[in-house]
Amino acid sequence: MSTKLKVFLLFTIVFVVDQAIKWIFVNGYEARGECISLVLAYNTGVAFSMFAFIGEYLKYLQILLLISIAIYLYKDRELLTTYLYPIVLIFASGISNIFDRFIHIGVVDYIYWHCGFEFAIFNLADVCINIAVAWILWIHFRSVKR
Numbered sequence: 001m002s003t004k005l006k007v008f009l010l011f012t013i014v015f016v017v018d019q020a021i022k023w024i025f026v027n028g029y030e031a032r033g034e035c036i037s038l039v040l041a042y043n044t045g046v047a048f049s050m051f052a053f054i055g056e057y058l059k060y061l062q063i064l065l066l067i068s069i070a071i072y073l074y075k076d077r078e079l080l081t082t083y084l085y086p087i088v089l090i091f092a093s094g095i096s097n098i099f100d101r102f103i104h105i106g107v108v109d110y111i112y113w114h115c116g117f118e119f120a121i122f123n124l125a126d127v128c129i130n131i132a133v134a135w136i137l138w139i140h141f142r143s144v145k146r
Helices: 003-026 052-075 077-082 084-103 124-145
Strands: 036-043 107-113
Touching: 003 036, 003 084, 003 107, 003 124, 052 077, 052 084, 077 084, 084 107, 084 124, 107 124
Parallel strands: none
Antiparallel strands: 036 107
């Protein structure tokens, strides 16, 4: 399987699965547990609702940020090649969250941790972004060891 096909499949799977799960919650699903509840929440900011005061302009700033990163990665092909799959995870997740801002009042979040302390509500795209960052760090530190 070619790299381009793998990239396309990874991007598509992450985006489609994330949007499908969000659709389930937007349409009324919820489950409450002792430590984790699955409930709908809209985040009009970014992580921990930061920058919510920017309002409607936030999605355009995020698009500008992704375009800027894409241009940078286009110019630095070595960086893109080294971290290709985690970058695809970040872009698919970021675009999915930005897409939410255009069709909902904010990003659709649904995983709520409240065991021992109350944590932020997040979604699959957020988890994928965190996995991608950990993956980038792993690749980086593995190459530094060599």
